[in-house]
Amino acid sequence: MPEAAIAGAGPALPPLYYLHNFEALWRVVDARYADLLLPEELAQMRRFEALPRAARCLFVRLVLRVGPVFRVGRLHYPEIGDIDSALAPLIDSDLASDCAALDIDTLGSLFTRAEIQRCHAVELGEGQRPNKPTLLMAVAGLEESDAARAQRLCAALDERLIRIEGGDTVRLLQLLFFGNSRQSLVDFVLSDLGVASYWPYALSKAQRVFSSRGAVDVYRQADALAERHALWQDGRDRDTLRTLAADALGLASDSDSVVRRIHRLRNRIARDCERAGLPDTALELYVHSEQHPARERRLRVLEAQGATDEALAFAGRVLVQPWCEDEQAAVTTIRQRLLRRIHGTRALRRRDRFSTREMRLPPGTGRVERRAAEALQAEGWLSVRHVENALFNGLFGLAFWDEVFAAVPGAFHHPFQAGPADMFRSDFQLRRRPALERRLQQLAACDLEAELLRMVSRCAGYQCRWIDWRVITPALVQDAVRCIPFRHLVAVWRRLLFDPRENRRGQPDLVLLGGRAGEYQLWEVKGPGDALQPHQRRWLNYLCDIGAPAGVLKVVWGDA
DNA sequence: TCCGCGCTAG
DNA sequence: TTCACACGCTCAA
DNA sequence: GAGCGTGTGTCTCTAGCGCGGAAC
Ligand SMILES: [Mn+2]
Ligand SMILES: [Mn+2]
Numbered sequence: 271m272p273e274a275a276i277a278g279a280g281p282a283l284p285p286l287y288y289l290h291n292f293e294a295l296w297r298v299v300d301a302r303y304a305d306l307l308l309p310e311e312l313a314q315m316r317r318f319e320a321l322p323r324a325a326r327c328l329f330v331r332l333v334l335r336v337g338p339v340f341r342v343g344r345l346h347y348p349e350i351g352d353i354d355s356a357l358a359p360l361i362d363s364d365l366a367s368d369c370a371a372l373d374i375d376t377l378g379s380l381f382t383r384a385e386i387q388r389c390h391a392v393e394l395g396e397g398q399r400p401n402k403p404t405l406l407m408a409v410a411g412l413e414e415s416d417a418a419r420a421q422r423l424c425a426a427l428d429e430r431l432i433r434i435e436g437g438d439t440v441r442l443l444q445l446l447f448f449g450n451s452r453q454s455l456v457d458f459v460l461s462d463l464g465v466a467s468y469w470p471y472a473l474s475k476a477q478r479v480f481s482s483r484g485a486v487d488v489y490r491q492a493d494a495l496a497e498r499h500a501l502w503q504d505g506r507d508r509d510t511l512r513t514l515a516a517d518a519l520g521l522a523s524d525s526d527s528v529v530r531r532i533h534r535l536r537n538r539i540a541r542d543c544e545r546a547g548l549p550d551t552a553l554e555l556y557v558h559s560e561q562h563p564a565r566e567r568r569l570r571v572l573e574a575q576g577a578t579d580e581a582l583a584f585a586g587r588v589l590v591q592p593w594c595e596d597e598q599a600a601v602t603t604i605r606q607r608l609l610r611r612i613h614g615t616r617a618l619r620r621r622d623r624f625s626t627r628e629m630r631l632p633p634g635t636g637r638v639e640r641r642a643a644e645a646l647q648a649e650g651w652l653s654v655r656h657v658e659n660a661l662f663n664g665l666f667g668l669a670f671w672d673e674v675f676a677a678v679p680g681a682f683h684h685p686f687q688a689g690p691a692d693m694f695r696s697d698f699q700l701r702r703r704p705a706l707e708r709r710l711q712q713l714a715a716c717d718l719e720a721e722l723l724r725m726v727s728r729c730a731g732y733q734c735r736w737i738d739w740r741v742i743t744p745a746l747v748q749d750a751v752r753c754i755p756f757r758h759l760v761a762v763w764r765r766l767l768f769d770p771r772e773n774r775r776g777q778p779d780l781v782l783l784g785g786r787a788g789e790y791q792l793w794e795v796k797g798p799g800d801a802l803q804p805h806q807r808r809w810l811n812y813l814c815d816i817g818a819p820a821g822v823l824k825v826v827w828g829d830a
Numbered sequence: 831t832c833c834g835c836g837c838t839a840g
Numbered sequence: 841t842t843c844a845c846a847c848g849c850t851c852a853a
Numbered sequence: 854g855a856g857c858g859t860g861t862g863t864c865t866c867t868a869g870c871g872c873g874g875a876a877c
Contacts, residue, residue: 283840336837382872403871452841453863457839465866500841545858570856586876603855638846659844775844800846801854831877838870841860 285349289323291458296406297766302475303446306483311439317363318436318763324356329365332434334455336347339369340375342430343397357432362750369431371416374424378406380431381423389426397720445486449479449683449691459687468686469732471674477680478617485525492521492532499539508546514539515551519558527691533561549575562593566600582608594772599804622807623814626822627793633827636828638797639779642825646793647675651782653749660741661779665734665759666727666766668747669713673705673738694771706767710760719751719757736774749783753790761816776805778813778820790818798827 284290285395295566296315303313305511318329327350332340347355360366371490377386383402386409387394394408407596414422420431422671444454460466480486487782518539520530540555549571556568565588572581585605592598605619639656665673678701681690692698699706711732713721726744731739750761766773778792792813794806802810 334838369835463840463866466864554854607855671872733864740864779845797846799848803845806845831875832871833875834873836870837872839868840865841863843863844860845861847858848855849859852858853854853855 281462281464283459286323286327287462288460289327289430291341291455292334293326294459295455295794296443299443299446302478303480304485306444306480307439308448309441312582314365314436314439314440315443315497321359321363321365322356323784325359326469328353329360329436330432332366333437333440336379338371338434338437339380340432340434341380342432343428347562360433365435367433369433369437370420372420372431373416374406374410377409377419377423378402381427385423385427386637389423393778424828433498433668444487445490446480447684448686448708449491453686460671466686466689466733467669469689469729469734470685471675471682472677473682473685474679477683479527479683481525485523488525489528491504492528492535495521495629496535496538499535499542500541503738506546508548510544511539511548512551515543515548515555516561518555518601530561533559533564536566537564538560544571560593562597563600563824565593566597566604569604570602573608576828578608578612582612594769595808596772596805599808609783622811624810624821626824628824628826630826630828631826632829638800638825640794641796642793642823643780646780646782653746653783653787655741655781656745656779656781657741657746657781659774660738661746661781662762662766662777664737665722665747665750666763668722668729668742669740669759669763670706671725671734672731673702674734676702676705678702688733693735694768699767709765711742714756714760717747722747726753741823750781750790753783753785755788757815758816758818761818764811765812773809774803776809778806780823790819792818793823794821795823795825797825 285692295573296318301314307315327347328345331347331350332345344352344358347353350356350491358364361368372380377624382509383405390409390412391828393412395406399409403528409419424430448454448457454611455537457466459808461468462512480489495514498517502514504509518536521527521535523532536555536559540552540559543549543552544567553571556564556571565584569581570589572584585601585608588601589598589605592601606619609615609617629642629645631645634641643654644658669730674692674693678690678692681692683691690698692701723744726742726747730739780791780793782791783795784790790794794802794810796802810820810822
């Protein structure tokens with residue numbers, strides 16, 4: 271009996287939970303996406319539907335496991351009972367087949383070292399105890415056919431091998447249901463177990479994630495390419511990288527979300543092209559990407575190649591319409607460096623508006639943020655917390671919960687989302703502007719502390735991209751709202767709305783809360799050898815511009 | 831004999 | 841298996 | 854100081870198992 275069940279962490283699942291989940295998923299996909307399935311995929315599912323229950327159970331059990339080949343003798347499912355009788359209809363429906371061939375990899379994953387050695391004792395000798403890779407190499411050296419090997423193993427061990435068909439189809443169904451390849455049927459279980467709970471938002475039935483078979487296929491190709499790129503990391507062979515780059519350039523889709531995915535992938539591969547000394551390949555990829563930081567990287571490559579004039583011209587074009595603040599800042603820095611190099615001109619950078627406080631602490635153990643927090647706590651603050659992005663992001667999530675989870679068309683496709691599909695897209699605010707403005711007015715008029723505490727008790731525990739519930743507790747919300755003036759909170763929220771993706775990062779490390787309104791400070795802690803990152807600098811300047819007490823706390827080690 | 835890893839299941 | 845952050849290095853100025 | 858690579862922790866759960874391999 272698992273510990274979790276004893277602890278009462280979640281309700282027990284019904285005995286056939288996996289079958290029910292799979293069939294529920296299939297009903298949705300059948301209703302929404304049947305037209306995107308190939309005839310054979312659809313036919314497979316119709317054959318599945320016609321199976322007796324035990325066979326359906328066995329299929330779902332196995333198709334969700336690693337497979338696709340299994341040893342029948344190793345299968346034990348009390349709720350299914352006799353495996354052979356459950357298997358027969360599966361085989362009749364071509365959803366499983368007797369597996370007559372056994373390659374070396376499959377041999378190794380299905381059979382233990384001892385079993386393999388026993389079966390080949392005659393040829394390989396009994397004396398040594400080679401490790402498994404060595405043993406498999408030796409077996410491969412026997413040059414037995416896959417068919418003969420399957421037969422020999424099954425005879426020797428009185429075993430039966432089966433292959434489950436339809437794994438690709440089932441993966442496709444999950445992709446269609448979730449609209450991403452990150453989630454799976456596991457999410458059904460985690461939700462039922464209470465490990466993760468999801469807000470009961472309204473689903474948008476009208477809009478589909480994938481509008482055509484082509485979009486799905488390209489998504490899967492991009493996924494496969496990303497996989498190959500991840501695998502490339504340990505070999506780092508230049509020719510392979512060139513192939514990856516070419517394949518990435520070959521991907522195209524008319525779906526915006528798939529295109530975004532492709533462009534991000536191009537950026538990642540291009541970055542490795544830079545590292546691998548393939549600047550021209552990198553440029554080619556960056557030119558065909560509309561996701562930050564493609565243009566910034568493109569500019570850096572041009573600079574490194576010594577193409578100063580071209581770089582300057584390009585920087586000018588970027589700055590006419592920057593994609594985001596981060597790009598604007600980076601490109602401005604590079605442009606001024608280039609100008610200085612050519613003309614010797616020295617452009618003046620706008621001064622920082624925040625100040626830096628130096629703090630001398632005795633050398634000791636623990637992270638510098640914690641040490642600084644303890645020292646500040648001793649100065650009499652009611653509460654000093656290392657919150658980083660969690661505080662403002664969390665208060666934002668509480669304040670705009672209903673707007674975040676509002677039924678905007680295309681926002682929610684399935685019941686396991688922690689936010690709308692367009693949460694971090696540039697038009698998030700645009701598509702909800704009236705509701706957001708109304709909510710802001712409402713927040714201005716109400717008792718904010720009571721309102722946000724009400725939101726905590728209403729929403730606590732539900733998954734939300736903005737809220738880390740370990741940090742956002744009633745006590746913190748109460749203290750923060752009491753101390754931080756409303757006009758500061760509104761300004762912070764507007765900045766988050768302005769660019770939710772970029773601005774959820776870079777917020778100061780520490781928040782210091784006192785007992786009364788206005789008594790608070792925000793500090794970005796910097797130890798020796800650590801420097802402000804550009805987005806941290808932008809947040810600090812913004813906070814100071816709106817009148818918030820924010821700055822850098824520079825820690826130096828030494829005796830006071 | 832013990833430890834670490836991948837996999838499974840709820 | 842990503843993402844955000846810190847750290848420590850090199851290079852140029 | 855700018856830029857880079859790298860390390861660390863991290864809400865993509867968690868206990869239990871079978872196995873392989875190394876320690877003993
Ligand atoms: Mn920090
Ligand atoms: Mn810091």
